[in-house]
Amino acid sequence: MFSVSRREEGERATVIGARIVAAKNAGADSRPFLFRGWHGACSVGLGAEGVCMTSLAKLEHSKKRAGQLALVVGVLLFAGKFSAYALTGSTALFADAMESTVNIIAAGMMVIALALAARPPDEHHPYGHGKVEFFSAGIEGAAIAAAALMILAEGIRDLVQGPALQRLGLGMGILAGCTVANAALGAFLTREGRRTRSMALAADGRHVLTDVWTSAGVIGGLLVVHLTGWVWADPLIAIAVAINVVREGVALLREAYAGLMDHADPETLEFAAEVLRTERRDSWIDVHGLRSWSSGARRHFDLHLTVPRFFDVEHLHRIHDRVETKLFQGDLQGGDVVVHFDPCEVDHCARCSMADCSIREAPFREALPMVREHITRSDELAFVFPAFQGSVAGSKSEEA
Ligand SMILES: [Zn+2]
Ligand SMILES: [Zn+2]
Numbered sequence: 001m002f003s004v005s006r007r008e009e010g011e012r013a014t015v016i017g018a019r020i021v022a023a024k025n026a027g028a029d030s031r032p033f034l035f036r037g038w039h040g041a042c043s044v045g046l047g048a049e050g051v052c053m054t055s056l057a058k059l060e061h062s063k064k065r066a067g068q069l070a071l072v073v074g075v076l077l078f079a080g081k082f083s084a085y086a087l088t089g090s091t092a093l094f095a096d097a098m099e100s101t102v103n104i105i106a107a108g109m110m111v112i113a114l115a116l117a118a119r120p121p122d123e124h125h126p127y128g129h130g131k132v133e134f135f136s137a138g139i140e141g142a143a144i145a146a147a148a149l150m151i152l153a154e155g156i157r158d159l160v161q162g163p164a165l166q167r168l169g170l171g172m173g174i175l176a177g178c179t180v181a182n183a184a185l186g187a188f189l190t191r192e193g194r195r196t197r198s199m200a201l202a203a204d205g206r207h208v209l210t211d212v213w214t215s216a217g218v219i220g221g222l223l224v225v226h227l228t229g230w231v232w233a234d235p236l237i238a239i240a241v242a243i244n245v246v247r248e249g250v251a252l253l254r255e256a257y258a259g260l261m262d263h264a265d266p267e268t269l270e271f272a273a274e275v276l277r278t279e280r281r282d283s284w285i286d287v288h289g290l291r292s293w294s295s296g297a298r299r300h301f302d303l304h305l306t307v308p309r310f311f312d313v314e315h316l317h318r319i320h321d322r323v324e325t326k327l328f329q330g331d332l333q334g335g336d337v338v339v340h341f342d343p344c345e346v347d348h349c350a351r352c353s354m355a356d357c358s359i360r361e362a363p364f365r366e367a368l369p370m371v372r373e374h375i376t377r378s379d380e381l382a383f384v385f386p387a388f389q390g391s392v393a394g395s396k397s398e399e400a
């Protein structure tokens with residue numbers, strides 16, 4: 001099943017995006033094609049639909065389990081660090097404990113986000129629910145900023161009133177134990193995040209690993225206080241921790257912004273260019289307008305493909321299926337591809353290497369390059385009228 005609409009524009013007819021999912025499934029299923037597309041890519045890549053569902057469910061399960069583990073460990077570590085603060089009265093330990101509340105909020109948001117993100121597309125959210133991961137990263141960023149303010153206030157108050165410390169050795173011992181546990185958790189989350197391609201898990205893992213260094217710094221500072229008796233180091237360490245926490249928050253907010261705004265991810269676009277370069281046929285005269293966005297672990301691509309103008313719908317359908325299959329080969333979580341086909345014009349003859357073309361008006365000179373900078377440009381007219389050059393997504397705007 002697929003939909004194609006025709007639009008007449010002067011002498012030019014354009015076949016607009018045939019949005020096609022796994023041809024294998026076509027007809028065998030009465031559900032609307034959108035919902036069948038949820039795991040369309042892997043049913044092509046792996047064969048039996050049952051196999052793919054099981055692997056996908058396994059991935060989702062390990063993501064959720066990792067999130068829950070982060071939450072439980074986060075609560076335990078906060079309890080440990082806060083009792084270390086209560087025992088010693090150290091502002092540096094207070095700062096580290098406050099930073100831990102951020103981890104609890106983060107892990108809680110992540111558990112909710114992962115549960116929501118794993119839901120298949122539905123009537124109300126036909127693109128799926130993956131974007132909620134970016135949303136949770138944004139809320140985390142705001143929570144981190146609040147924690148930083150509390151630490152700063154405590155540090156300044158201590159600088160004014162003068163710190164009073166006791167039982168420092170015990171406090172440092174407790175924090176050291178917490179830090180070892182945190183390092184193990186961070187390594188686990190980072191690995192799981194990479195394996196399941198979950199931005200939320202990977203970001204949380206990186207965050208936890210940063211905290212390990214923060215705690216190491218706190219222990220080092222307290223050791224100085226312990227050995228030299230210079231108590232002013234304590235609030236100063238706390239303020240340093242606060243500054244680091246602000247940095248964490250800003251990084252998270254930037255990441256959330258990039259994801260929600262569908263920034264042009266150079267890595268993904270480079271990957272798509274590579275696939276198109278390898279799969280290119282003589283009839284693929286030009287690709288332009290390649291864009292990609294992500295919703296959780298699902299990727300979406302759309303692109304324009306210029307082909308000989310006498311190709312029929314069946315032929316275009318085959319090309320579309322080929323592009324889709326290759327873009328998602330071996331990718332369990334899949335996504336959608338929309339190819340908008342453009343009919344060739346006289347100017348394309350010199351750029352078209354089709355051997356048996358019946359409408360050729362000029363000899364072939366040189367094929368257009370299938371590289372990211374070229375195929376992400378926004379308009380097909382750019383090479384005919386160089387002055388018409390549109391913005392080049394992903395190559396000029398990489399700052400986001
Ligand atoms: Zn079809
Ligand atoms: Zn943290």
Ligand SMILES: [Zn+2]
Nearest residue numbers: 122124125129
């Ligand atoms: Zn929904």
Ligand SMILES: [Zn+2]
Nearest residue numbers: 288304342380
């Ligand atoms: Zn076009």
